[in-house]
Amino acid sequence: MSKQHLVLIVISTYCLVASCTHSQSIIPAWQEQKEQPTTETSVTSEEPKGPKVPNRLFLQQVSSSSAIIKWRGDQNEVWYGTKRNDLSARKSAEQERNHKLVVLDDLKPDTRYYYGFKGNGSRETVMSFNTAPRKGALPSDGNTHIWLLGDSGTATEKSLGHYSHAGKAIDVMNGFLKYNQAQANSEPLDLLLLLGDNAYVEGTDEQWQGAFFDIYTDIIHSVSTWPTIGNHEMGVGAPFDVCLFRKLPACDAGPLMIHMGGISTSADPDSYDSTGDGPDAYGLPYLNIFSLPSRGELGGVPSGTEQYYAFDYGNVHIVSLDSQLSNRDKDQRAAMRDWLIDDLSANQLDWTIVIFHHPPYSKGSNHDSDREQNEIDMRQTFAPVFEDYGVDVVYSGHAHSYERSWYVNGHHGMSDTFDPATQALLNVKGEPSMGQQGELYPQLDSSGADKRTVYTVAGSSGKADRQSPCAEGQFQGCTLPNWLEHPVHRTFDEAKPGYRKNGLAIKGSVVIDAGRNELTSRFIDEHGDVHDYFTIIRGTR
Amino acid sequence: MRPILQIMLALISLYLPVLSAHQGDHSSIAELDALLAISPDAPSLLMTRGAAYTRTGQWDKAEQDIRRAKQIDTHINVEFALAQLYFHSGAFNNALLHINQYIEINPEYAPALLLKARSAHAAKQTKLALQSWNDYLTMEPLAHPGDYLAAAKLHALTGASGLKKALDLIDQGIENIGLTAQLQGYAMQLELDRNQPTRAYNRWRSLEHQLGTTPKYKITLAQLLILTNRAGEARLMLEDARAQLLQLRKTPAREALDLKLLSIEKQLG
Numbered sequence: 001m002s003k004q005h006l007v008l009i010v011i012s013t014y015c016l017v018a019s020c021t022h023s024q025s026i027i028p029a030w031q032e033q034k035e036q037p038t039t040e041t042s043v044t045s046e047e048p049k050g051p052k053v054p055n056r057l058f059l060q061q062v063s064s065s066s067a068i069i070k071w072r073g074d075q076n077e078v079w080y081g082t083k084r085n086d087l088s089a090r091k092s093a094e095q096e097r098n099h100k101l102v103v104l105d106d107l108k109p110d111t112r113y114y115y116g117f118k119g120n121g122s123r124e125t126v127m128s129f130n131t132a133p134r135k136g137a138l139p140s141d142g143n144t145h146i147w148l149l150g151d152s153g154t155a156t157e158k159s160l161g162h163y164s165h166a167g168k169a170i171d172v173m174n175g176f177l178k179y180n181q182a183q184a185n186s187e188p189l190d191l192l193l194l195l196g197d198n199a200y201v202e203g204t205d206e207q208w209q210g211a212f213f214d215i216y217t218d219i220i221h222s223v224s225t226w227p228t229i230g231n232h233e234m235g236v237g238a239p240f241d242v243c244l245f246r247k248l249p250a251c252d253a254g255p256l257m258i259h260m261g262g263i264s265t266s267a268d269p270d271s272y273d274s275t276g277d278g279p280d281a282y283g284l285p286y287l288n289i290f291s292l293p294s295r296g297e298l299g300g301v302p303s304g305t306e307q308y309y310a311f312d313y314g315n316v317h318i319v320s321l322d323s324q325l326s327n328r329d330k331d332q333r334a335a336m337r338d339w340l341i342d343d344l345s346a347n348q349l350d351w352t353i354v355i356f357h358h359p360p361y362s363k364g365s366n367h368d369s370d371r372e373q374n375e376i377d378m379r380q381t382f383a384p385v386f387e388d389y390g391v392d393v394v395y396s397g398h399a400h401s402y403e404r405s406w407y408v409n410g411h412h413g414m415s416d417t418f419d420p421a422t423q424a425l426l427n428v429k430g431e432p433s434m435g436q437q438g439e440l441y442p443q444l445d446s447s448g449a450d451k452r453t454v455y456t457v458a459g460s461s462g463k464a465d466r467q468s469p470c471a472e473g474q475f476q477g478c479t480l481p482n483w484l485e486h487p488v489h490r491t492f493d494e495a496k497p498g499y500r501k502n503g504l505a506i507k508g509s510v511v512i513d514a515g516r517n518e519l520t521s522r523f524i525d526e527h528g529d530v531h532d533y534f535t536i537i538r539g540t541r
Numbered sequence: 542m543r544p545i546l547q548i549m550l551a552l553i554s555l556y557l558p559v560l561s562a563h564q565g566d567h568s569s570i571a572e573l574d575a576l577l578a579i580s581p582d583a584p585s586l587l588m589t590r591g592a593a594y595t596r597t598g599q600w601d602k603a604e605q606d607i608r609r610a611k612q613i614d615t616h617i618n619v620e621f622a623l624a625q626l627y628f629h630s631g632a633f634n635n636a637l638l639h640i641n642q643y644i645e646i647n648p649e650y651a652p653a654l655l656l657k658a659r660s661a662h663a664a665k666q667t668k669l670a671l672q673s674w675n676d677y678l679t680m681e682p683l684a685h686p687g688d689y690l691a692a693a694k695l696h697a698l699t700g701a702s703g704l705k706k707a708l709d710l711i712d713q714g715i716e717n718i719g720l721t722a723q724l725q726g727y728a729m730q731l732e733l734d735r736n737q738p739t740r741a742y743n744r745w746r747s748l749e750h751q752l753g754t755t756p757k758y759k760i761t762l763a764q765l766l767i768l769t770n771r772a773g774e775a776r777l778m779l780e781d782a783r784a785q786l787l788q789l790r791k792t793p794a795r796e797a798l799d800l801k802l803l804s805i806e807k808q809l810g
């Protein structure tokens with residue numbers, strides 16, 4: 001192969017691995033996205049959107065008695081009330097660096113509130129949300145309905161100056177919406193959980209706008225978003241101009257900057273660097289954008305940092321861990337583990353859900369939990385805590401595929417040490433139980449103890465990795481033969497398209513339904529079809 | 542379409558399946574190798590590969606790349622990269638040397654102060670480490686609870702006056718980042734270490750609104766009641782914890798608490 005060919009491969013490699021952008025301003029992602037596929041349904045505001053809705057408007061920390069409305073724009077006050085046509089209460093905004101926010105308090109539990117921004121003249125757009133039920137109670141529809149998105153931030157990912165995954169996140173959202181209308185009675189969402197890497201490639205404020213706020217706009221007006229930090233939230237390593245090395249046609253338009261996004265190994269959010277020219281003035285955009293409960297504002301034990309936190313929502317306790325930053329430093333990791341133990345010890349709700357970015361068990365195309373230290377640390381340090389303290393389900397992203405474990409306990413080593421006979425719940429045939437139909441997972445084992453957990457990797461909400469076999473002697477930048485064959489994960493029928501032995505190379509997202517006696521988790525593809533589910537039932541088998 | 546673009550697109554499509562947004566460090570190195578084969582004197586490439594070598598524990602290669610980048614372009618500040626390299630490779634005194642040079646030029650960069658504190662701490666240069674932790678926590682009052690704890694634990698190793706300083710630091714942390722069970726729980730242990738069980742009890746009690754409904758909190762409180770000569774109250778607290786453990790969903794952790802409770806009751810007689 002000539003040198004010229006080699007450099008092209010390498011450059012194209014970089015531009016796909018990282019994002020190659022011209023140094024001039026980035027075109028907003030939505031302008032280049034493909035047309036939205038037609039679906040029978042979509043989540044919309046109560047009325048057509050008017051000019052008075054800020055282009056970044058979202059809910060945070062919706063509890064049984066309060067809610068934060070956060071936005072960026074000229075509007076300075078929020079009007080709200082429990083009747084759509086009577087927004088008589090008013091609250092003025094506080095300025096918080098580059099967002100405005102109001103904290104609504106004295107709200108009633110499990111009640112629909114309407115809100116909007118009144119302006120001069122034209123018709124108002126009224127949005128609404130439900131407050132959480134009282135602690136321990138179910139929402140009035142009998143079910144806590146949760147949507148999870150992993151690695152959904154691809155709308156702002158570029159290759160050679162073009163958006164390389166345009167429209168994929170929208171397709172996944174529409175798949176969920178179609179499913180929700182056809183199979184879930186259009187049940188309103190209670191929570192939106194993000195599994196990290198939700199704004200490629202560096203997690204800049206602008207990328208959050210394009211990959212998140214411009215995509216899920218109407219959904220996040222009506223439901224609170226709860227995120228976790230992924231590697232692509234943490235900026236870049238050193239960038240450089242590929243035109244210095246090779247005069248590509250694209251170089252005529254100016255320098256072609258390669259940003260090695262997603263490879264920061266800092267444990268310190270203050271070291272966030274969006275471009276490679278040194279730390280940004282305001283630190284990590286993720287922490288500037290989201291208002292997270294570090295002081296136990298919504299139940300949960302105070303963590304003292306927004307990097308990890310916990311909260312209660314009705315009958316569900318949710319924990320968001322920081323596998324990207326705190327997990328890298330031994331003192332911070334120990335503090336996070338001790339906090340987790342205190343938090344889980346204090347939890348008495350029906351169900352416990354944990355989210356973080358780096359999967360403790362995965363054979364993703366480009367992420368292997370036997371090889372990556374963050375994943376090994378999450379498995380060795382935290383999985384024993386999940387199992388000892390009653391965590392029911394754990395969700396991660398990072399690998400752009402879907403993998404879902406058996407109902408396991410005690411597997412904390414490398415994948416080749418997994419022993420289904422002793423570490424997974426078996427069915428009457430002596431095989432690992434699927435958690436479906438006649439063999440639902442009991443929350444308690446035969447001794448009456450809650451000690452098993454299901455681990456899900458759901459990082460395909462913005463793209464799905466495909467197979468590219470390794471050449472002889474190649475171990476990196478290609479798909480190893482055991483791709484999606486982690487034995488801790490449930491098996492699939494490999495004859496179907498996108499199905500591998502222990503995982504799915506299919507775009508999609510996860511929906512959790514947590515009722516009083518059952519928790520069901522489903523993987524939904526971009527067409528609204530369910531490819532996997534499992535159910536945990538309260539009590540013993 | 543120009544032939545070169547066609548070739549490029551064909552190559553891209555070959556790579557598309559796997560070259561999604563994030564790759565491991567090893568593949569970055571392979572790609573950087575290829576670029577460096579073409580432009581062996583590009584300092585930014587050398588620095589990037591040096592950092593990738595550091596992340597993958599290839600210390601000698603990392604050092605070679607970083608130092609070569611500096612040779613080629615003497616204006617590059619490689620001190621932070623070298624300090625990280627030496628810190629991760631366990632050469633803590635070397636790390637200190639370079640982080641000091643970096644801080645001389647960039648005194649306001651909090652991550653550098655943090656790396657200095659960690660390097661001095663790991664190098665067992667206690668006095669310097671304590672000063673560096675102090676510098677860092679002064680600049681970054683909203684620091685991670687783990688950093689407050691690391692600094693406080695180091696203070697606590699330095700004798701009786703150190704215990705007091707550790708407690709002062711924890712209180713400062715609580716003021717800055719809020720009351721947390723990690724900070725106050727450690728302070729409670731320190732109070733016991735300096736033979737102040739009543740203070741320890743009071744500190745633990747301050748967590749009641751956060752942890753108060755849990756058997757774990759109650760069992761610890763019972764232990765503190767015993768230490769403050771209130772065995773009767775301790776018994777009641779243990780009974781309360783036992784009743785609660787019987788009601789709560791059983792977990793391995795709660796089973797372990799049950800055993801702990803039994804052993805405390807035995808002690809009480």
Ligand SMILES: [Fe+2]
Nearest residue numbers: 197230231398
């Ligand atoms: Fe990731």
